[in-house]
Amino acid sequence: MTTTNHSALPITPRALKDLRTTDDAGRLTTPFTDAEGGAPLRCCLRRAEPGERIALVSYAPLRRWASEQDVDPGAYDEQGPVFIHAEECGGPDTGALPFTNSHRTVRRYSAEGRILGGRLVEDPAVFEEALTEAFDDPAVELVHVRAVEYGCFLYEVRRDQEVRGD
């Protein structure tokens, strides 16, 4: 966990409701028990406890953001696997930035949903700085934080949800 001026956005309750039935690739969702725990949950932004009921679903974060913003990301749209709780859950219980303890990519997007570059973050200590640097560019509207080795989407950070002041 890292203290932050930026908010990590979990998958919205509305999207979760869809994903718990049919994922963004059109597949039926199949819940299972995470016997050992540790799956990074994109609904609660924490790792699963042993024995929790979860599901692995295909999620299209940019597509869903773009439809809210009424923009067309065109070819930049993509979808990938995320873990979520199988049933309705309470969401994150902390505002701290999760999943910062490993190599991450901070990928930047414009207001039109185009990729504007990114940064590899190898040191958790500079994670916050990487987000600040991204939003220092006025053209950057949205950031995706992704795992490096798997490339999986972890969460969004949006310009309008930066915490202002101290």
Ligand SMILES: [Zn+2]
């Ligand atoms: Zn959850």
